[in-house]
Amino acid sequence: MVKPDELAAAGITEVVVAATDVRGRLVGRRLAAKRFAAAPDEPVTLCAVTLDWDIAQGMTEASPLGGLATGLPDLYLRPDLATLRRYPGVPHRAVCLADMCDREGTPLPFAPRSVLRQATQALAAQELAVAVASELEFYLFHGNASENRAKAFRELRPLHRARSDFNIAAQSYGDPYLGLLMEAAADSEIPTIAAQLETGFGQMEITLEHTGPLEMADRHMLFKLAVKEMARRHDLTATFMAQPMGDDIGSSCHLHCSLWRDGKALMPAQEDPRALSPAGLAFLGGLISHLDETALLYAPNANSYKRHRRGGVTTGVNAWGYDNRTATFRIVGCGDSLRIEHRYPGADANPYLAISALILSGLDGMRRSCDAGLPVTGNCSARTDLPRSPDCLGTAVSLFAESAFAREALGTEVADFYARHGRQEWDAFLSAVTDWERTRAFELI
Numbered sequence: 001m002v003k004p005d006e007l008a009a010a011g012i013t014e015v016v017v018a019a020t021d022v023r024g025r026l027v028g029r030r031l032a033a034k035r036f037a038a039a040p041d042e043p044v045t046l047c048a049v050t051l052d053w054d055i056a057q058g059m060t061e062a063s064p065l066g067g068l069a070t071g072l073p074d075l076y077l078r079p080d081l082a083t084l085r086r087y088p089g090v091p092h093r094a095v096c097l098a099d100m101c102d103r104e105g106t107p108l109p110f111a112p113r114s115v116l117r118q119a120t121q122a123l124a125a126q127e128l129a130v131a132v133a134s135e136l137e138f139y140l141f142h143g144n145a146s147e148n149r150a151k152a153f154r155e156l157r158p159l160h161r162a163r164s165d166f167n168i169a170a171q172s173y174g175d176p177y178l179g180l181l182m183e184a185a186a187d188s189e190i191p192t193i194a195a196q197l198e199t200g201f202g203q204m205e206i207t208l209e210h211t212g213p214l215e216m217a218d219r220h221m222l223f224k225l226a227v228k229e230m231a232r233r234h235d236l237t238a239t240f241m242a243q244p245m246g247d248d249i250g251s252s253c254h255l256h257c258s259l260w261r262d263g264k265a266l267m268p269a270q271e272d273p274r275a276l277s278p279a280g281l282a283f284l285g286g287l288i289s290h291l292d293e294t295a296l297l298y299a300p301n302a303n304s305y306k307r308h309r310r311g312g313v314t315t316g317v318n319a320w321g322y323d324n325r326t327a328t329f330r331i332v333g334c335g336d337s338l339r340i341e342h343r344y345p346g347a348d349a350n351p352y353l354a355i356s357a358l359i360l361s362g363l364d365g366m367r368r369s370c371d372a373g374l375p376v377t378g379n380c381s382a383r384t385d386l387p388r389s390p391d392c393l394g395t396a397v398s399l400f401a402e403s404a405f406a407r408e409a410l411g412t413e414v415a416d417f418y419a420r421h422g423r424q425e426w427d428a429f430l431s432a433v434t435d436w437e438r439t440r441a442f443e444l445i
Contacts, residue, residue: 004040024350043076088226112352133210137251158202242346243306250307251347273335285372286365293403297357302429316389397422
């Protein structure tokens, strides 16, 4: 990490102060490094409209702060100096993540980072800790984003055109991009464990090292920034859409989590280090019982749910199993490394919200001694007796909006805020007329 008074000596001339918006994007401003170093604690103003933009920066009216009826006042980004580090891939730039606050300096309760802070406070109240790691997938295509957008993202050319999952010889398809990406992440103190080409044409996967929930979400956001920054420098386009291609696999954001108290792992059973303890089973039971009503926080876009319709290992079967990738919840590891792999979130998930949903659901499972049921074996997606998670954004929004658990865990104001955003996204999707519809039926109906 970098300290404000070390910026000049480190050759840093500008600092980006940014926070994550509702849609999972970093928004903020660039400051001259001298200006930042002179008053590092001073909030940075940002129009509150950022809380009401949809993914395409279309205006919505979901926020009590940012809607047109308020006159579009400022909100305030309060820098979290513990996050100040080098900006990935740009030697002269640093980045500092921030909390969204109101004029009085009170954190906005519906800002994603505030939601996760609330969830970690709930953990601390139970003298518990959760370690989390992101396993993030994305696609790369030749040509920069402006060029590909001008062609309406048609005739995309993936970085590689061979199925290359775990194929060592094929990893050269990712050079030099992948190596430089890993270096940029390391320089920005975003530790990674592994990188590889994935099954999809042009698809990659990076596993980040586990840490605490807030730090994990911060690293996740900065790593996505690194992916896009390095893609731009190599004349590539990166996408974190959950299902960017209709004829290929989706991109996930598997979240690995383990439960701790006083430095002791609570997930493994005393009699079998590869089996879940009663605490681990109850935590898992909470994840299972609340998956449907919190799906919106793991899968926020209409496109998110198409990933679960592709079959194979991403069908959203709400079940668990030991080392079984066809279940939404896969148990892996042994002893202190025993953990739950939550396979439902897509690459488009907002990490602050997804990790919050994971923590709050698991805590409620422990409070209620929730029954996780029996582990499943074999191909879950081929079975008809197992429950499926919501298959579209509309269903997920309705379940979330009607959820007593969401209101209790998040607070009514926050739950209503995200329900409105989800509903507006679904309405926008239903109102769109797609190329598929015209091609299928234009002159035939």
